Structures are given as structure tokens and as C-alpha cells.
Amino acid sequence: MAFLELQELSKSFGRTRAVERLSLEVEQGEFLTLLGPSGCGKTTILRLVAGFEQADAGRILLDGEEITTRPANRRPMGMVFQSYALFPHMTAEQNVAFGLRLRRLSPTLIHRRCEELLALVGLADRAHNYPHQLSGGQQQRVALARALAVEPKVLLLDEPLSALDAAVRVTLREEIRRIQQQLGMTVIYVTHDQEEALAISDRIAVMARGRLEQLGAPEEIYRRPRTVFVAGFVGASTRLPARLERAADGHCRxxxxxxxxxxQxxxxxxxxVLLVVRPELVTLQQLEEADGVAVDRSQSQEQENLLTGIVELRTFLGAVTRFRVRADGGQLFTVDLPGLQARTLVPGQRVLLAFPPEACLVLPYGESEA
Ligand code: ATP
Structure with missing residues (x-):
């Protein structure tokens, strides 16, 4: 039995079905991320787990015990919100101490515990600062320490980094992951940022319209998306409607x-079907105007798919340069090349696109999705 089990959970607000028959299991010590676009029900799921909302149907079990209707203050959960939500008139230490005071622990014990927690989140020297004297990232560290103070069985994090700037976001997400691993905490993390989800999680639950689209390790979600939605939401890709021909030996038109x-x-x-190709799995080769594909087909690359096209857009992204290439058949490809290879390619340049069969993910594609 899993540590935390959500069984067929549903929750509607009026006519809006925020969560629909969601079943999910979270293991002890696991970092599970709910990833999805705005409005797909992520926050509602977290609030159901925390006990701030009551489910219309379904059950929640923690450590084998049913907690579906248990009030929030009697659930062993800690929660951190996007908007820090610190008490403004209390110092960092007093904020962290808040939950411990309610538990009537001795002042010495509380003080020691606060010191440990502030050190854990890297704020040992800020114990006596008030929230307005701290940066956004520091305030969120205090909020994290405060949530950890009561030793929750499950830590719930609702977009905790989305109010912070890019650099702080990356540092703090690494910190959160380090602390989670150090303490062996069970975490449910909510984000709409796919890069963040891929970086921080043991497993990702991709959500759409209140339903679970796919559950898996970050690499699995990225390399083997199982639905058209997941392929489009996680990672950049070229996505092309196509038709299978000689499906069993792997051809598509x-x-x-x-x-x-x-x-297939x-x-x-x-x-x-929808053909999905990740941008880093396609290569580009410069073509002179007169060159045909025939030249290259005779080479050792005959296993590869080859198409000719023209570079339309070049975007420098730092580690890679991203190209938008219009194939002669009209299809648009997204291609990422590392620095040196990218240097000589500019918009207007004719190119040969090449990608191996294994780079192609083939997903069933309903006509309604076209
Ligand atoms: P975001 O990333 O924008 O926070 P989310 O994925 O967390 O989105 P939820 O906040 O869970 O999504 O909302 C799911 C749906 O339920 C949305 O359509 C939202 O408008 C609706 N909803 C959520 N809470 C309430 C409420 N208290 N009253 C009415 N509708 C609500």
C-alpha cells in the first residue's frame, strides 16, 4: 500500500469540474509534482489533500488511514504557498516558531529547533529579521522552514517559486530538492513550469482538465509522452499530423x-497519427542551392529520414541555438543545435534535415484533435 493514496477523487465548483476521478499514489519519501496548465485542478488537488476543501466523491488515505473528511488542522501536512504568507509583524524565528508554540513545547526546545530549521534553509544569520527585511527568496525559505517545523508527514508546495526571479527560482528549487532528500520528506509539488517539474521531481503527474494525463519519471514523460497533450505541454517538439503506411514495419506518410x-x-x-520529434534529435546540414537529397541518400545515412527545407528563424538560447525550418513539403520543424554547428546557419539558408526513425514518436491522433 502506498503512503498517500488518492482514490477516485472528484471535486466540482458549480458547473466546473475541477478534479475528475483522480487516482494517484505517492510513496513515502517521494517528490511528486502535479504539472499542468492554469485551471487544470492542481491547486484543488493540493487543497483536498490538505483538508481545505472537501471532495464530492472519492477517498484519501494516509499511511493506511482514511483522512477524507478529517479537518485540516488534524492532518499532518505542511503547506507552502506562492505568496509566502508570513506573519509580517513576526521575525523569521517567530514565524518558524509559530506552529511549535501552538504545541506548547518548551522555549529552549523551540529556540533550538528554529535555529536548526533556519540553518537548514540557509538563513541562520537572519533569525531576527522581519519579512520586509528579507528578499522574496529568503521569505520563501522562512515559509519552508515554518512548514517543516511541525514535522509534517507530507509537505504540500503550491507554486512556491513562481513569484521569484529566474535565478533565485533555480537556486531555491535545488535547495528544496536537497532538503527533501536530506529529510526523506514526502512532497507534493504544484507547478505549471515544465522545466521546473522535470528538474525537481521523482515522478510527474501531468494534468489536463481535472484529469491525470500521464504519470511517470521525468525522463519517461519527456522521452515517451503517451498523449498528444503531454507531448505538446512538456518540452519543445516538432508535431506533425501524418498517416501510417505499412505500420508493422514502421512507415508513415x-x-x-x-x-x-x-x-507500430x-x-x-x-x-x-501525430509524429513527435524532439528538437535535439534532428540535425541540419547546409545545402547549396543546386544540391539535391540524392547525394546524401547514397551515403551511410540511408537509415535516416532526410528532408530538404529552408531556415526561417534562428533563436540563440545560450547552450543551443533553435531553428525553425520549413520543409519543402510545408511542414515546420524545430531543431536545436549546439554552438559550433549552428554558427553558419542563417535564415534563408537551404538545409538538409536528418533524423533517425527512433527519434520519431508516433501517437494516435483523433480527428477531433486535428
Ligand atoms: P492555477 O495554476 O491557475 O492555479 P490550477 O491548475 O491550480 O490553476 P485550480 O485552482 O485547482 O487549477 O482550479 C481548477 C478549476 O476550478 C478552475 O476552473 C477554477 O476556476 C475552478 N475553481 C477553483 N477553486 C474554485 C472556487 N473556490 N470556486 C469556484 N471555482 C473554483
């Missing part, structure tokens, strides 16, 4: 071209 893809024994010939 993209306009005039027959591409090689991994064999489960799908039938003629099935509409």
Missing part, C-alpha cells in the same frame, strides 16, 4: 514523403 518510424504493430495502416 507525411505529404509526399514516406518516413521511417519505429514499427498495434496500429493499423491508414491510421491518423
Amino acid at each position: 507525411l505529404g509526399e514523403i514516406l518516413l521511417r518510424v519505429p514499427p 504493430p498495434e496500429l493499423s495502416d491508414g491510421a491518423a
